[in-house]
Each structure stands twice: as structure tokens, then as C-alpha cells.
Amino acid sequence: MEPGLGAGAGAGALPGTEKAAGAAHGKGRVNFPFPYTPYSIQEDFMANLYDVLEAGKVGIFESPTGTGKSLSLICGALSWLRDFEEKKKQEEARLLADEHSGQDKQQQPTSCSAEASNCQGSAGELDWITEFMQKKEEQAMVDRLKEEQIRRKKREDRLEKIRHNVQLKYASKRKRLEDDETQRLLQLSKEILSTELGSDVLEQLDHEEEELILAEYESDEEKKVELGLEDDDDDLEEEHVTKIYYCSRTHSQLAQFVHEVQKSPFGEEIRLVSLGSRQNLCVNEEVRHLGAVQLINDRCVEMQKNKHVPFCLLHSGKKSEGEESEGKKRRVSRAVCPFYSYEQMQFLRDEVLVKVKDIEQLVALGKETKACPYYGSRYAIPAAQLVVLPYQMLLHESTRCASGIKLKDQVVIIDEAHNLIDTITCIYSTEVRGSQLCCAHSQLLQYMERYRKRLKAKNLMYIKQILYLLERFVSILGGNVNQNPNAQSISQAGTELKSINDFLFQSQIDNINLFKVQRYCEKSLISRKLFGFVERYGATSVVKTNKEKQKMAGLQNFLLTLHQGPDKAAIQCHPVEVEDGQPKMASPLMQIEGFLSALTSANQDGRVILNRQGTIAQSSLKFLLLNPAVHFAKVLKECRAAIIAGGTMQPVSDFREQLLSCAIGADRVVEFSCGHVIPPDNILPIILCSGPSNQQLEFTYQKRDLPQMMDEMGRILGNLCNVVPGGVVCFFPSYEYEKQVYTHWEGTGLLTRLVTKKKIFQEPKKANQVEQVLAEYTKCIKRCSQVGGHVTGALLFSVVGGKMSEGINFSDDLGRCVVMVGMPYPNIKSPELQEKMAYLDKTMPRTAGQPPSKMLIENLCMKAVNQSIGRAIRHQKDFASILLVDHRYARPSVFNKLPQWIKERTEIKPTFGLAFAALRKFHHEKKSCYRSEAS
Numbered sequence: 001m002e003p004g005l006g007a008g009a010g011a012g013a014l015p016g017t018e019k020a021a022g023a024a025h026g027k028g029r030v031n032f033p034f035p036y037t038p039y040s041i042q043e044d045f046m047a048n049l050y051d052v053l054e055a056g057k058v059g060i061f062e063s064p065t066g067t068g069k070s071l072s073l074i075c076g077a078l079s080w081l082r083d084f085e086e087k088k089k090q091e092e093a094r095l096l097a098d099e100h101s102g103q104d105k106q107q108q109p110t111s112c113s114a115e116a117s118n119c120q121g122s123a124g125e126l127d128w129i130t131e132f133m134q135k136k137e138e139q140a141m142v143d144r145l146k147e148e149q150i151r152r153k154k155r156e157d158r159l160e161k162i163r164h165n166v167q168l169k170y171a172s173k174r175k176r177l178e179d180d181e182t183q184r185l186l187q188l189s190k191e192i193l194s195t196e197l198g199s200d201v202l203e204q205l206d207h208e209e210e211e212l213i214l215a216e217y218e219s220d221e222e223k224k225v226e227l228g229l230e231d232d233d234d235d236l237e238e239e240h241v242t243k244i245y246y247c248s249r250t251h252s253q254l255a256q257f258v259h260e261v262q263k264s265p266f267g268e269e270i271r272l273v274s275l276g277s278r279q280n281l282c283v284n285e286e287v288r289h290l291g292a293v294q295l296i297n298d299r300c301v302e303m304q305k306n307k308h309v310p311f312c313l314l315h316s317g318k319k320s321e322g323e324e325s326e327g328k329k330r331r332v333s334r335a336v337c338p339f340y341s342y343e344q345m346q347f348l349r350d351e352v353l354v355k356v357k358d359i360e361q362l363v364a365l366g367k368e369t370k371a372c373p374y375y376g377s378r379y380a381i382p383a384a385q386l387v388v389l390p391y392q393m394l395l396h397e398s399t400r401c402a403s404g405i406k407l408k409d410q411v412v413i414i415d416e417a418h419n420l421i422d423t424i425t426c427i428y429s430t431e432v433r434g435s436q437l438c439c440a441h442s443q444l445l446q447y448m449e450r451y452r453k454r455l456k457a458k459n460l461m462y463i464k465q466i467l468y469l470l471e472r473f474v475s476i477l478g479g480n481v482n483q484n485p486n487a488q489s490i491s492q493a494g495t496e497l498k499s500i501n502d503f504l505f506q507s508q509i510d511n512i513n514l515f516k517v518q519r520y521c522e523k524s525l526i527s528r529k530l531f532g533f534v535e536r537y538g539a540t541s542v543v544k545t546n547k548e549k550q551k552m553a554g555l556q557n558f559l560l561t562l563h564q565g566p567d568k569a570a571i572q573c574h575p576v577e578v579e580d581g582q583p584k585m586a587s588p589l590m591q592i593e594g595f596l597s598a599l600t601s602a603n604q605d606g607r608v609i610l611n612r613q614g615t616i617a618q619s620s621l622k623f624l625l626l627n628p629a630v631h632f633a634k635v636l637k638e639c640r641a642a643i644i645a646g647g648t649m650q651p652v653s654d655f656r657e658q659l660l661s662c663a664i665g666a667d668r669v670v671e672f673s674c675g676h677v678i679p680p681d682n683i684l685p686i687i688l689c690s691g692p693s694n695q696q697l698e699f700t701y702q703k704r705d706l707p708q709m710m711d712e713m714g715r716i717l718g719n720l721c722n723v724v725p726g727g728v729v730c731f732f733p734s735y736e737y738e739k740q741v742y743t744h745w746e747g748t749g750l751l752t753r754l755v756t757k758k759k760i761f762q763e764p765k766k767a768n769q770v771e772q773v774l775a776e777y778t779k780c781i782k783r784c785s786q787v788g789g790h791v792t793g794a795l796l797f798s799v800v801g802g803k804m805s806e807g808i809n810f811s812d813d814l815g816r817c818v819v820m821v822g823m824p825y826p827n828i829k830s831p832e833l834q835e836k837m838a839y840l841d842k843t844m845p846r847t848a849g850q851p852p853s854k855m856l857i858e859n860l861c862m863k864a865v866n867q868s869i870g871r872a873i874r875h876q877k878d879f880a881s882i883l884l885v886d887h888r889y890a891r892p893s894v895f896n897k898l899p900q901w902i903k904e905r906t907e908i909k910p911t912f913g914l915a916f917a918a919l920r921k922f923h924h925e926k927k928s929c930y931r932s933e934a935s
Contacts, residue, residue, distance in 0.1 A: 032079045033265035035071070041674040042068055046076030048672045049643065053080040053411055058642045058664060060656075062649040062673040064901055065809075066875045070260045073413060073645060077244050078266045081385060081411075084242060212532045213451055214459045214524055240382045240406050245639075247394045248415040249423070251280060251359060254388050257415070258358040261386070271353045273380040274362055275389040275403060281359070281374040283366045284337055294590040298528035300374075303337040339372040348376035353383055378404045396427050397634060407638040418646040418867060421658055424628035432595045434477055435617035436588035438485040440530075441470040444589065447533050462520045465512055470592070472507045479616035488616040495831040496610040497624075500599060503608040518596045521589075531587040598623035605630055607835055624832055626839045633663035648866040649673070651859045651897040657844060657852070676901040682879035684922045685869075685906040687895075689887035691716055692912045697886050699733070699822025710741050713821060714750040716885065716912070717795070721757040723920045724881070726793045726813035727781050728758065731800050731868045733824040735765060738797055741821075758795040759784075763804050770803045781813050800824040800864045804871075811874035816923070818872045819883045823894075825861045850893075862897040869902065879926055881919055 032038075032046045045063055049072070052059035063069035248254050258274060261267055278296045282288050287299050348371040351357075357365065366373035381387060381404050393399050394412070414420060448455070448463050455463070474481040479488045504510040521527065598606070605627035611620045625631075636642055644655060652671055660669055676683075690696050691712035703709055720728060732738035742762070745751040754760060761777045764770060780794045793813070798804045801824065810818070826833055837853035844852040865884075872880035882902070888894060890908045898906065909915035 030079060030083070032075045034075050035264060038072075039068070039677050041677065042072045045069075045072040045672070045674050046079070048670070049073070049076035050080050052643065052670050053077065053641045056641045057668050057670050058636060058660060059644065059670045059672060060649055060652055061643055061645040062652075062899070063645065063647065064674075064676045064873070064899065065647040065870060066873060066878065067674065067677050069645065069647065070257055070415070071264065073246075073415065073643070074257075074261055074264050074266065077246075077411065077413060077643075078264075078270065078386070081242065081244060088242070212529050212536065213454055214456075214526060214529055216456045216458070240408075240410070241385065242410065243385050243387055244411045244413060245387045245389065245394060245405070245407070246413045246415065247389050247391055249391055249419075251276065251390065253416060254390065255358045255360070258356065258388055262356050267356055270356065270386055271380075271384050272356045272386040272388065273352050273377050273384040274357065274359050275377055275381075275387060275393055276359050276362075276374070277390070277392075278374050281363060281366070281372075281377065283363060283373060284339055286335070287337070292587075292590075294587070295528065295531060298525050298531075300337070302525055302528060303335055304340060337372065339366065339370055340375065341371060344369055344371035345376040345379055347371065348373065349379040352377060352380045381405065391423055392427060395424055395631065395635070397631065407635060409640045410638075411641050411643075412635060412639045413643040413645065415645050416647075417644045418648055418863065420632075420644060421628055421654060424632055424659075425625050428598065428601070428625040428628070428631060429623055430591070430594040430598050431620050431622040432473075432588075432591050433617065434474060434479060434615070434619040435485050436591055437470050437474050437477075437621075438479075438481055438616065440588040440592055441467060441474070441481045443530055443534050443587075444470070447530055450533070450537075459524070462517065462524070463526075465517055466521070466526075466589075469509055469512065469517070469596075472509050473621060474616065476503075476507045477610060477612060477616055477619045477621070479619075485617035486615055490612045490614060490616065490619060493612050493614065495612070497831060497835050498608050498610065499604075500606050500608065504599075514596060514600050518593070518600050521593045521596065527587050527589040527593060530589055534587070595621065595623060598625075605839075609831060624835065626836055627658075627843075629659050629662045632659050636660070636663045648863075648870050648899050650866055650899050651862055653847065653855065654859045654863070657847070657855075658840075673900050675904075676873065677876045678873060678878060680905060681925075682877075683873060683882070683902070683905055684880075684918065685882040685884070685898075685902050686915050686918060687884045687887075687889040687906060687908045688716070688912065688915050689890060689908070689910045690912060692719065694911070698888065699886050701825075704733075704737065704822060705740070707744065710744045711748065711750070713741065713885065714745050714748070714754075716883075717819070718750070718753060718757070719912075719916055720817060720819070720883070720919070721754060721792070721795065723916075723923050724793075724817040725923065726816040727777065727796060727810065728793070728817045728819065729796045729798055729804075729810050729815050729871065730819040730821065731798050731805065731824075732821050733800055735799050735802070738762070738799055742797065754795060758793050761794060761796045763796070763798045763802055767803055774804075774808070778814060798868075800868050805864070805868045808871060809874050810871045811878055815872040815880055817881045817883065817919075818869050820865055820869060820885060822886050823861050823888055824864050825857060828857060848893075858893065859897070862894065866897075866899055866902075870899070881922055883915070883919075 030047065030050055032043070032050075034042075038046075041063075045061065045067075049059065049061065063072065246257065248257060254274065258272070261270065261272060277293065278287075278300055279293050282296060282300065284300075287296055287303070290296050290299060348365060348369050351365055351369070352362065362373045362377060365371075366376065387405070389403075389405075391414075393403055394405065394414075400407075444463060444467055448460070448467075452460070471481045474485075478490055478492075479485060498506065501510075504514075599608075605625065607624045607626060609620075609622040609624055611622060613619050649655070650673075656666070656669060688697060692715045693712060695708060695712040697709075697712065699709065717728075717730065732741065742751070745754070751760070759780050761773055761780075764773055777794050777796055784793050793816075796804075800820075828834065828837075837856060840852035840856055846852065847855055869882050869884075872878070872882065895903065895906070907918060909918065
């Protein structure tokens with residue numbers, strides 16, 4: 001163990017091994033374990049991170065890609081956690097020692113004179129009462145500390161046994177084999193029993209159709225006791241140790257972070273758990289094949305409910321009280337998930353805590369142990385020291401609560417947070433199309449007519465309310481729910497924004513309790529039932545028996561005659577829509593439930609957008625969240641400290657003003673930005689103000705379509721391709737403008753001249769084609785660098801905010817020059833953006849004399865620019881030039897929003913000649929690097 005790292009000898013203590021990086025911080029010097037000798041900027045990063053966590057503040061941390069940000073976060077944060085746990089143990093030991101000494105003092109005799117007692121009078125009595133209460137509180141704290149010590153000791157002993165005793169694993173495996181054999185025999189006995197009973201009993205009611213019928217619904221007010229988990233599930237209430245919640249955007253980023261933890265000095269001892277959605281963690285193939293997230297969630301919850309039905313009802317023909325009263329002989333046959341075993345999930349929990357695992361390893365362990373990874377990982381949260389999870393789970397309040405995440409006095413780290421504001425906005429915004437509203441109404445009406453006599457009165461009441469809501473939603477769009485949405489034209493197309501109250505009032509649904517309807521949808525699983533109904537009785541190619549065909553034919557005729565009208569029967573409702581190979585929302589009602597949820601959780605900061613386009617099917621209702629700070633404030637107020645980190649966080653003012661200002665004081669916010677590890681001469685950022693023919697470069701919306709502006713841009717690229725080897729990535733403001741320029745260059749012959757120098761590739765609009773284009777682009781560059789010849793690489797036309805502007809690495813020869821054409825300002829004519837601008841102007845103060853709306857537009861533009869130009873430099877030995885093609889980048893308000901490590905090396909060139917000379921010199925000096933890489 002390295003000196004000065006604290007006593008971490010016991011199980012569960014964080015280590016102080018490997019190389020230790022010493023860094024000064026507010027109260028002295030901290031040694032940070034590190035797998036190699038860190039850069040000075042990494043030491044600074046860790047020291048500042050430590051200080052923020054120690055002081056309980058909110059830090060905005062910027063560390064460019066290639067500077068080892070993930071490892072700095074891991075070693076800095078876990079070093080703080082190591083020291084915090086050690087201090088806590090010392091404090092506990094002190095309190096317990098004081099308690100023992102206090103008991104000794106109480107045993108000593110005391111004396112008090114009557115005169116002194118009279119002088120004190122009533123004040124003495126108050127002092128005595130205060131002292132008694134203090135002692136009582138101290139004793140309660142000591143008792144709690146003793147209980148925590150006992151629990152901690154038990155947990156550490158259990159994990160230590162699992163870590164070193166392989167026999168426990170074999171015992172668990174034996175138990176699983178015994179359970180499998182028991183299940184097989186039970187299934188065999190059921191089949192024999194079914195055969196003996198005969199087909200007459202089994203055909204009394206199709207048990208698959210029975211599962212489609214809604215169970216009797218009780219509202220929360222009617223329930224005296226809410227049904228919960230089994231008694232054995234009390235472990236979910238286990239005391240939560242101090243922990244760090246780390247979240248990022250994608251599962252691949254989370255997996256990469258976990259691998260960094262595994263390689264770090266903390267990888268052997270840290271208790272880490274990876275959380276994910278059911279879609280990522282489910283190991284039940286029957287559920288996984290459903291594809292859509294909502295279907296998987298609903299089916300999982302339904303199977304859990306079945307687990308609480310008495311065993312005799314699940315596996316026999318006995319009737320419940322409700323079924324007896326109806327006088328019907330129903331055979332109950334409800335599926336129970338075989339992986340939802342408490343004992344096996346407890347074993348999986350311990351395995352997760354013993355050794356660091358990513359999502360894939362967690363799923364593999366679930367399959368091996370026959371335990372549910374989704375719930376098993378949740379059992380591990382209380383004892384875990386590091387919890388790794390996606391954005392949605394942490395930032396969405398209801399998801400956070402459902403997952404068992406408790407942020408009180410914990411540390412939150414949000415990585416890749418450059419788009420945090422947009423992420424929160426998107427999480428709480430939702431949209432439903434007119435076609436979905438009509439389809440859901442048609443399906444639900446058919447479902448109600450089919451089972452009207454078998455549904456309880458309360459179910460019928462709520463179904464009618466939902467039908468009414470759907471009818472009113474279509475009506476406010478200008479349509480009729482009883483007609484084909486594709487055949488209903490909109491007379492006045494356009495977009496209209498309304499407050500929540502205005503929308504409810506004008507829709508004539510202000511008299512309906514949306515909270516109760518939304519709760520009903522959530523608890524009754526009606527969307528799941530409806531999906532099963534449509535799946536069973538919708539268009540299908542499954543071969544059926546004669547009896548089933550007659551039954552189906554009768555139902556189909558019944559469904560078609562529900563509404564007499566020429567247009568109604570033409571409505572096509574497909575159970576699952578597929579886009580880019582990925583299943584979308586499986587049932588339209590599921591999407592509508594999300595819209596209802598947004599309406600009920602909204603406040604003054606929400607708007608409803610009525611988008612009327614072409615036909616009712618193309619029109620939509622969208623809930624827009626204008627103030628994401630409302631939801632993020634709940635996270636900040638609960639947690640002890642928060643870190644918002646990213647490779648490019650500029651402009652930071654957005655985070656301060658739109659997310660933090662309403663939740664915490666400005667003195668609690670700390671900013672840190674570190675430089676890059678590359679040498680200063682490995683990057684050449686240039687702001688180009690005019691082109692080869694002295695045309696001023698200003699790609700505003702009014703000027704960028706001019707032929708002379710597009711010609712000038714073409715001449716710039718032509719000259720660049722003469723001096724820049726390898727790959728050149730050229731970013732355009734939009735797909736439309738990229739296409740327009742490309743077509744113009746084809747007509748002028750410029751494109752033909754460019755092709756003689758570099759092969760041209762274009763970013764595809766479809767996500768599933770990006771990988772193929774990138775592979776061909778990479779292959780072309782590697783082939784050209786090895787073979788040589790007139791063609792010296794490739795030219796890639798990309799789009800700001802597209803598939804290649806984030807998350808793609810154009811390292812080394814893939815991106816020797818990044819070109820930014822113009823300034824990618826957002827479309828200010830967008831109704832959503834206009835509403836956001838108006839909201840900010842109304843609720844926020846001016847900054848430097850500028851209205852908040854103008855700052856918003858500029859910040860959105862520069863955030864997109866910074867993300868795009870950061871694609872080139874990816875590691876210490878990498879080098880590239882950056883060309884910002886527009887004179888407006890030289891304005892101080894814009895220039896100061898570039899990342900610090902780029903801004904301090906940027907050169908402003910008023911003429912193309914000066915810029916071209918600098919570029920030629922830069923790449924000429926790097927020729928030796930090209931040759932060494934090629935060899």
C-alpha cells in the first residue's frame with residue numbers, strides 16, 4: 001500500500017495501490033492511485049474534483065477527448081470516497097469510545113450542595129432537560145452506528161466468503177439443477193393431468209384470451225394496504241452506503257467506463273453495479289422477443305403480479321371468489337417468470353458486488369445463475385459504492401424511484417454532459433400523431449365491445465373516459481375519430497402553442513381527472529392487454545383449425561361492422577412499427593399514455609404544440625418542456641455533490657443559467673477546464689474571413705445560397721486538398737444545404753476537379769448506413785496512404801448535428817483537417833424554439849446587455865461547432881488543422897465560446913493567402929509524421 005492512502009485493509013475498503021499521483025488541494029496533498037504516471041492536467045483535474053466533492057459543491061468539468069477524462073474521474077472520485085469512508089470509520093470509533101467513557105463517568109458518585117441547587121432554580125431544570133435530550137439523541141446515534149457496524153460486518157464477511165470460497169458457487173449451481181428438475185416434473189404432471197381431464201374441460205375458455213381481460217381495478221384511495229414485494233424482499237430497504245452514481249448517454253459509453261474501472265487500481269475491491277433497462281438486461285426469451293421497451297416492461301410487471309397469485313390458482317382449475325360469483329368456470333393459467341427467484345437474485349447480487357461486471361457480463365451471469373439481472377442488480381444498489389447507469393434512469397424522477405435509486409447525500413457524476421439540457425427536455429417531452437390517436441381509439445373501442453359483458457364497471461368507466469379523451473384530442477386537431485385519418489385533410493395547416501390549462505379547457509377535457517386516468521393506465525396494464533388483443537385478432541398469417549377459423553371470421557366481421565361508414569374500415573393499425581431495423585412503440589396507446597403522463601406532471605413551464613399538417617394522420621400533439629431546471633433541481637437538492645463533465649462544455653453559461661441558477665447559489669458552482677495533452681504545434685485552428693477571390697465569407701441564411709459564395713467555398717476546398725494529405729472532414733449546417741452545394745458543384749464542374757484529388761463521401765441520413773460509409777472512407781484513406789498516387793486521401797461531407805458530428809473519432813489520417821462551413825445557427829422560425837426564446841426573455845435577466853434569447857441561439861450554434869471540430873484530435877500524438885470558414889467567428893462574443901485549448905491557439909486570418917500559407921507550412925512540417933505512420 002502507498003503511504004498516506006488511509007487504512008483500507010478490511011473487505012470492501014478502497015485500495016491505494018499502483019502508482020500514486022500526488023496533487024495539492026484545499027486542505028493539503030492527496031495521493032491518487034493511478035495505473036501509470038498521470039499528466040499534470042490529470043493531477044489538476046483530480047485535485048479539483050476532490051475539492052468539489054469534499055466541499056459538497058456542483059462542478060462543471062471540461063476535459064478534451066484524449067486527455068484521460070474517464071480515468072481521472074474514476075481515480076479522483078474513488079480516492080475521495082476512500083478517504084470519506086476512512087474518516088467516517090474514525091468518527092464512529094470516536095463516538096463509540098465517548099459512549100463507553102460516558103458510562104464510566106455515570107458510575108462515579110456526584111454531590112451537590114442545597115445552596116447551589118437553590119441558586120440555579122428553574123434554569124437548572126431546563127439545563128437538565130436539555131442535557132437529557134442531548135444524551136438521548138447521542139445514545140440513539142450510537143445505537144444506530146452499532147447496527148450499521150453489524151450490518152457492514154455481515155455484508156463484508158458474506159462477500160469475502162463468496163470471493164474466496166468456490167464451494168458456495170457449486171452449492172448454488174446444485175440448487176439450480178434441483179429446481180430445474182422439480183420444474184420439469186411439475187410440467188410433466190400438468191400434462192398428464194390435462195390429458196386425463198380431457199379436452200372438454202380445457203376448451204371451456206381459451207386461457208390465452210383470458211389473459212387479455214382486464215382484472216378488477218381498485219384505485220389507490222380504495223386500497224387500505226398497497227400490495228408490494230414479498231416479505232423476503234426487505235433487503236431493498238437495506239441501508240444505502242455512501243456511493244457515487246455515474247451516468248452517461250449510451251450503454252456503449254457506460255461499458256467503456258466499466259472497463260476503465262476494471263483496469264484502474266480500484267478494479268479489484270470496488271463494489272460496482274451496472275444498471276440498465278429491461279430491454280438490455282432481460283434474460284427471459286419469451287419476454288425479450290416482444291422487442292418494444294414498453295411491451296417488455298408491461299409483460300415483466302404482469303408476470304411479477306402473477307407470482308403473488310396463490311400457487312393453487314396458478315397450476316390448477318380452482319376458482320377464485322370473483323370467478324365463483326360470476327358463475328363461470330375459468331381456468332387460470334398465468335405465466336410466472338422462472339428467473340424471478342429471490343434466492344437466485346440474492347446470489348447474483350453478491351456475485352455482482354464481489355467482482356466488477358459490465359452489462360454483457362451481468363446478462364451472462366443471469367443466464368448462468370437463472371436469476372433476473374434487472375432485479376438482481378437493483379438488489380445490489382444499497383451496498384454498492386459505484387453505480388453505473390444511463391441518463392434516463394437518473395434524470396427521470398419516476399424511473400429513478402422505481403429503480404430504487406436514492407440520491408440523498410450521495411455523489412452524482414454526469415458524463416458526456418454537453419447535451420444535458422436537451423436530454424432532460426427530451427426525456428420529459430413527448431409527441432403523439434393523429435394516426436396513433438385514431439388507431440388507439442379504434443382498437444380500444446373494439447376491445448370494449450368484445451369484452452363488455454366480462455369487464456367490471458370501473459374498467460368500463462375508465463375505458464370510456466380514455467375513448468372520450470382520444471376523441472377530443474383528434475377533434476382539437478380538426479378531425480373526426482370515426483373516419484380514416486389518412487383521408488381527412490386539414491383545411492388550415494400550421495402550428496399552434498397552448499398552455500396546459502388552455503389546452504385542457506379548449507379540448508373540453510378539463511372536467512376529467514387526468515391523474516386518475518393516467519394512474520389507471522399504469523396500474524391496469526391496459527395498453528399491454530390491448531396489444532395482446534390486436535396481436536391475437538389483427539391481420540395474421542398463422543394457420544388455424546376450422547373451429548378457430550370460424551371463431552376468427554365471426555370476430556373479424558364483428559369488428560368491421562362496429563362502425564358503419566365508408567372510411568372507418570380502412571383504418572390500418574399495425575401492432576409493431578419498424579424504423580431503421582428497430583421496433584418503435586408497439587401500441588399507439590402506449591405512446592398516448594406518455595402524453596397523458598406529461599400533462600399530469602407538467603407545471604407552468606410546459607406547453608402543448610398542435611401541429612396541423614396535410615392530413616389528420618400527419619398532424620400531431622406534442623408536449624414541450626420549457627424549463628428542464630425544474631426536474632434537475634430535484635437531483636441537485638438531494639445529492640451531496642454533483643459533477644457535470646464532458647469533453648466540450650463550452651459555452652458554460654447555458655448550464656449556469658438554464659440548469660443551476662434556480663436550484664443552487666452561484667457560490668456553490670465551480671468551473672474547471674483543463675488543456676490538452678498534445679503539444680501546442682500539433683493543432684492549427686484558423687478563422688478564415690475571406691476566400692481566394694477576396695469574397696468575404698459570410699454564410700448567413702440570406703447569402704449562403706448565392707452562387708459566388710458556393711463557388712468560393714469550392715475553391716477553398718480545392719486548395720486545401722492540394723496540401724492536406726489523408727482525410728478532410730467538411731461540416732455543413734444542414735443536409736439540405738450540403739445537397740444544394742453538392743448539386744451546384746456538379747453543375748460547375750468543381751466536383752470533378754475535387755474527385756481527382758480526393759475521393760468524395762457523403763454522410764447518409766439513415767443511421768444504419770453510417771457504419772458502411774465510415775468503413776469505406778477509412779479503407780480509402782489507408783489504401784491511398786500505402787499506395788500513393790494522385791489521389792491523396794478522401795473528402796467527407798458531414799452535417800453539424802448529424803450522425804458523424806458526435807461520438808465518431810476521426811483520429812490520425814481520418815481527420816487531418818476539419819472544415820466548418822458557416823455558423824450552424826438553429827432554425828429560429830421553429831415554433832418550439834420561438835416559444836423557448838420568449839420564455840427565457842420573460843423569466844431570465846439580460847447578460848452583458850444581450851437578451852437571453854439571443855444568447856440561447858448563439859450558444860446552441862457554438863455548442864454544435866465545438867462538438868464537430870473536436871472530432872479530429874483524439875490522443876497525445878495526434879495532429880490536425882481546423883478551418884472555421886466565416887468572418888463572424890472572429891467576433892469576441894463568438895470567439896470566446898470556443899474551447900479554451902482551441903481558443904488559445906487559434907489564428908485569425910483576414911485573407912486566404914495568409915491562411916493557406918500557414919496551412920501549407922503546418923502540414924509540410926508534419927510530413928515526417930505521415931511517413932512514419934505509413935511505415
